[in-house]
Amino acid sequence: MSVEKGQGEVVIIKDERVAALLDARHILDQDVKQVISTAEATGEKLYQSGSERYLAKLKTANATFYVEYSPSGDGYQVHTAYFHRSEIMEG
Numbered sequence: 001m002s003v004e005k006g007q008g009e010v011v012i013i014k015d016e017r018v019a020a021l022l023d024a025r026h027i028l029d030q031d032v033k034q035v036i037s038t039a040e041a042t043g044e045k046l047y048q049s050g051s052e053r054y055l056a057k058l059k060t061a062n063a064t065f066y067v068e069y070s071p072s073g074d075g076y077q078v079h080t081a082y083f084h085r086s087e088i089m090e091g
Contacts, residue, residue, distance in 0.1 A: 010037045011075030018078050027065070027081050034058060035067040036076050053079060062086070 039056030
């Protein structure tokens with residue numbers, strides 16, 4: 001189990017399986033923190049009833065990140081994350 005924390009940042013908690021998954025998908029802790037931080041600040045997240053989990057997304061310049069997480073003590077337990085790249089081309 002690892003806990004990633006920086007001063008004034010969202011604290012994320014991930015087990016070995018999730019850490020390996022994020023690494024394999026080339027998803028940085030910084031990206032996960034940004035998604036959760038934005039979701040918690042704006043309230044734009046989906047609640048999965050019965051599981052106490054949330055699903056949030058954040059679109060950046062060239063990718064959309066999705067993170068499934070739940071509040072856990074002083075941080076957020078990350079259950080999974082993925083992203084897709086997209087580019088809108090005109091004409």
